[in-house]
Amino acid sequence: MEQSFNYQAIMKELKNGSKFIVLTTLFTTILGVLITFYWLSPVYDSKTDLLVNGTVVKENGEDLSLNEVEISIRLIETYSIMIKSDRITDKVVDKLDLNISKEELVKQTRVVTNENSQIISIIVESLNAEEAADTANEVATTFKQEVKKVMKVDNVHVLSYASPSEKPVRPNKVINILLSMVIGFILSATWVLYRKHFDMKLISIHEVEEALSLPVLSGIPHIKKSKKGGAGFSQNLLKAGEIHSPLAEAYRSLRTIVQYKTKSNAPSALMVTSKHPNEGKSLTSANLAIVMALDNKKTVYIDCDLRRPDGQFIFGVSIRKGVTSYLEGYSTMKEIVTGTHIPNLSVIVAGIIPPNPTELLSSKRMDQLIQELKKEYEHIIIDSPPMVVSDSLALANKVDGCIFVVNAQRSKRDEVTDGIQQLQQVQTEILGIVLNEIAHSKKVQYYY
Template identity: 30%
Template sequence: MRAGALLDLKDVLQAVRSGWWLLVTGVLVGLALAGTLSWLATPLYSSSTRLVVAVAGAPDTSAAYQGNLFSQQRINTYTPLLTGKSLAGEVIDELDLDLSPAQVAGKVSARVLPDSTMIEVTVTDTSAARAQAIAAELGRRFSDRVTELEEDVTAVRVTTVEEPEVNENPVSPGVNRNLALGAVLGLLVGLGLALLRSRLDNTVKTADDVQTLSGAGVIGTVLEDPKLDDQHVVTSRDGHSLSSESFRAIRTNLQFLNVDNPPKVIVVTSSVPGEGKSTLAVNLATALAQSGSRVILVEADLRRPRVTRYMGLVGGAGLSNVLAGTADLSEVAQPWGDGKLSVLAAGPMPPNPSELLGSEHMRSLLQVLRDEHDFVIVDTPPLLPVTDAAVLSVAADGCLITTRHGATRRDQLAEAANVLARIDAKLLGVVLNRVPQSAAIARGYGYGYGYAADPGRVPVAEPKRERGRRIGRRRHAPLDPATTTEPPGAGGMSS
């Protein structure tokens, strides 16, 4: 959700979907608070009595009617007496209560029943017996007071038609009502927090975010897949998984970006480390090779090479040796799979990676690879920390940025796109990586639907993959320890 944008139903539903745990937590906390407050609250009991005000001694029907009208007119005058301090003082004296008149009056409520001359008096107290006693005595005192007030006018009498009873069931706290109210309030608080969280979220999550920040569209999405943490080349090992299909979809979209002149040299990078660029590079390269294209995958991340390790190849001599003139391309390029895919390892760590990758030798090497292969996939470092990817993007046909869903900040993607724009490098598109299957964009790309093979249909066995040839190990200096030691936390989709 963008800052300053108005909320609509789609935003609310997305906020609820991504922050459902806040709603659940809010309901549970609301129930817990309501239950605790109900348990700590002092129980209150009530007792009610009903009094009828009537004119006595009516000789005929007409007189009775006139008396009833008189009672209805005067009853609203009588009612405040029941909640006043005067009668409360008399009740205190009679029952010997250790309370003030104001306290007793505060426990009394009275109301006239509609279209009648009946008054309902309710007394609420912490003791059920005392509530009943106050209600009964109040009824008697009220009857005497009305008789005194009306003795010179007419014979008005007050009759108790419903005696107060001792009710041992507390009227407060209402546990069920409090729990329901706590759950509703907790749900509303949770919804508010979910909306606030969504509104303050500054990470990239939607295709609209990508288009607005980078000026390029989403060229594909890769779902969250725990298998990618251990088996990075899923397109060859699990050809029917959703992750494999997502990489094939990216392959197809790339091939149809420009049907007449599709990009051949493609730089794969990211904004910052940990967005899955190397995993995207190896799977895109294998997917292109599976379609029959001749592909070479260049491990141009000389600082933190991951490609050879992910693919189980030798990481000795490689790109840095070729650029330094200490090895030939044919010696260090390693075949993979059925031979359609070749991999050029990073080689030893040079002292000046950016200068080496931006050299004329690198441009010449890319031209040679372009002439000999259908596609050249170049795995590079992230754009923001170092300039390696930027200098290579100028010499390539285009750049592909991978962005981690819900992790990459909006400003990071925007700045990465600006880096390419400033040097006139072409941004082919953005791949949203590690997208949860519950995310709206995942359903938008059809990943919520399965299409498994019929039972009994067995896939044809894949050709046996060849291990890379150990070339240049004797001829060249030993591999720099920095290229063989796995840095802490480098597993999974870290590069």
């Protein structure tokens, strides 16, 4: 049953990626056709057969003895080496006036023998059929003459001379085209399976919902990152007049779905987190707070990432009093809240980085802060630390819901799954996923 399931799963993934597989296979096939017909030059070969006699007659007319006959048969291997020697190739190149070196002639020449016969075949390849035949014949003739001159024997005879071949031996057009099709299919099918089972990035809404069994609340298009700093981070924030951009539409869509999921009239405290740093949770929480405020909802953004706070940079706030001031009992709620240029939006920065952030966030003072804010604001958006530390779990049971940010460029399936399971173990209500930094080709297209 397990094998059947695996087979069905593989077939399902191949079916899902069939469009990519077909296009890739078609591309490699066309590429193979172009290379075969327009790039690769046809190669011809010609063959000359030589016979090495078993009975050898010396120049003085005397026959060799039986032992000498046996030795002459063993000369076939020596002859094979001799055919491609410098002595032979130099003379062939000079006589035919070939435009190749003797090293190239050696590469183009093959000597084929059979231990059970006395036949030596000389096969020469060339881009020109007539040149291949002439070269093969000349190698055979020159070799025969040199054997008689060097060995003082005449036991080599030409059985058949080479003639120009009408069909090239390479490239094999049918084989090349079929091979390009097979290569395209294998590469594309391998990539489809790799993307599913080995490349753990969650780059599409479909992949996120299928892998995590949670709804994607919104897909946020990729925006150019800017350096940290007041002006830098604020460039990535939504502007009050930004209405029709894909970024604004994505966050308005997120706001609508969040409001629907928390449609009770009671104020709500929402936590925004991610598995790792730099996945976009801070900008997501800040922009969500902005679109909430632009909808005439009194909203407060709280930077509860007490280890690496970004709130003061995002909103350009210079106040030093913040969450830690309140949690340590040094400030009141009124003293840590600061307004912004956006109507209905207030900000609470993290404050001075404490040595014990988890203990502060899990304290009763944190419960008290949220309850006090609910009396003043309709929406409380909490930028929490990433799940690599336990701070988020300390906050999880104090909020009304959690939004989990997944980065399409960085987040890995197994790591995100682990973070979500941790939140579910403390019985946090996860509203859904925000898929951040979707590639340009995956952006939602707007008609208005």
